[in-house]
Amino acid sequence: MFFDMGTANKKQEIKDNYDIVIIGGGPAGISAGIYAVQGGLKPLIIEKTVEGGQMNFTELVENYPGFKSIEGSEIAEKFGDHAKHYGVDFHFSTVTKIVNNEENKIVKTDDGKVINTKVIIIATGANPKPLGAEGEKDFFGKGISYCASCDGHFFKDQKVAVIGGGNTALEESLYLAKIAKEVVIIHRRDKLRADKLYQDRAMALDNVTFKFDSEVVAFKGDKKLKTLSIKDKKENKVYDEDFDGAFAFIGHVPATGFLGDMLKTDSRGYIETDQNMETNLKGIYAVGDVRNTILRQVVTAVADGAIAASHAVREYF
Structure with a gap:
């Protein structure tokens, strides 16, 4: 952190x-x-x-x-x-x-x-529970965080991923949306678990998008995090997407x-x-x-x- x-x-x-x-x-x-x-x-x-x-x-x-x-x-x-x-x-x-x-x-x-x-x-x-994904330990504090209010200011006007679908993930996404240029919520299920109040707030924001049925399988980069490898569970394929930071809230x-x-x-x-x-x-x-x-x-x-x-x-x- x-x-x-x-x-x-x-x-x-x-x-x-x-x-x-x-x-x-x-x-x-x-x-x-x-x-x-x-x-x-x-x-x-x-x-x-x-x-x-x-x-x-x-x-x-x-x-x-x-x-x-x-x-x-x-x-x-x-x-x-x-x-x-x-x-x-x-x-x-x-x-x-x-x-x-x-x-x-x-x-x-x-x-x-x-x-x-x-x-x-x-x-x-x-x-906070770690994801257990490849590279997670390597990039902790170098692009990966478990606390948006602690570290969100490092990602002003940047693109960040939020991993999770519960109340904490949505609350922290709402916070990050005030700072980051783009917030992408990645959730392994086909729908969120968060209370409807938080879902409605997040979905109403132009700079918040969602990736459902998706899992982060690896974090990649050099000295800092640059890329997330994401598995599309419906298509059963893995693809890479660039992010400046990632916040995990899975329990x-x-x-x-x-x-x-x-x-x-x-x-x-x-x-x-x-x-x-x-x-x-x-x-x-x-x-x-x-x-x-x-x-x-x-x-x-x-x-x-x-x-x-x-x-x-x-x-x-």
């Missing part, structure tokens, strides 16, 4: 012990932090980038009650300010390991912190690598929880996009965080 958060967040001094450690500072994690404070506890949120998580990389949020339309970075800042106002501590680092003991749990980070806690809430979300993979196999997951790797957001291990919860759920939105993530923290307050303190 071309985007660089820079030094937006300075690490603060944190304690060695917290009532609850929340791994991930997106909407689910921040909600959990606020509800933990309201329950009389002292929580710590460990976030690897910036308060609000991936909301910062979303152009607009238009389905969160109370905000008809708000920039992702703006609502992310509001979430972070709300948590800090209530005294939630933040530490900007990456969790490398958690150790589960009956009475005490340990969280280790890549900057050497070892934090003891009674409850852990995992809110690490999910990362996500849960960010659970640091957990190993300690928690029960579904076949896709999402963490299984009960109705209280508790995992198969007592005192360890999972909330938001990282867990097995039918909907991954800001509003559901916030609800997950509230439920987990409220249950933890009643159950373990």
Whole structure:
């Protein structure tokens, strides 16, 4: 990804012990932090980038009650300010390991912190899923991106491909259409999966076109991406077409690598929880996009965080 958060967040001094450690500072994690404070506890949120998580990389949020339309970075800042106002501590680092003991749990980070806690809430979300096409790794950051709001400005007045047919692909296409000369949406099925609202908006734009029943099988170029090899599934043929950039939005993979196999997951790797957001291990919860759920939105993530923290307050303190 071309985007660089820079030094937006300075690490603060944190304690060695917290009532609850929340791994991930997106909407689910921040909600959990606020509800933990309201329950009389002292929580710590460990976030690897910036308060609000991936909301910062979303152009607009238009389905969160109370905000008809708000920039992702703006609502992310509001979430972070709300948590800090209530005294939630933040530490900007990456969790490398958690150790589960009956009475005490340990969280280790890549900057050497070892934090003891009674409850852990995992809110690490999910990362963009790669296509797995030839050349994808070679041209990542050299024409291939998974975040239009991060990297779209590099492609002003150029031709870009958007790969995918769901809500995220269409939302990001609408954003790119304001910047790029031409946006071509490539989808492997014969129709889009995105909500009709987004489909109608995209189809109404003169600089947005569609390639249905099509798959990108390879990315080509020299030092930068120049060409996509596209398979026409109906004609069963592969052809090359020049593009200045490509953005892939075909789904996500849960960010659970640091957990190993300690928690029960579904076949896709999402963490299984009960109705209280508790995992198969007592005192360890999972909330938001990282867990097995039918909907991954800001509003559901916030609800997950509230439920987990409220249950933890009643159950373990």
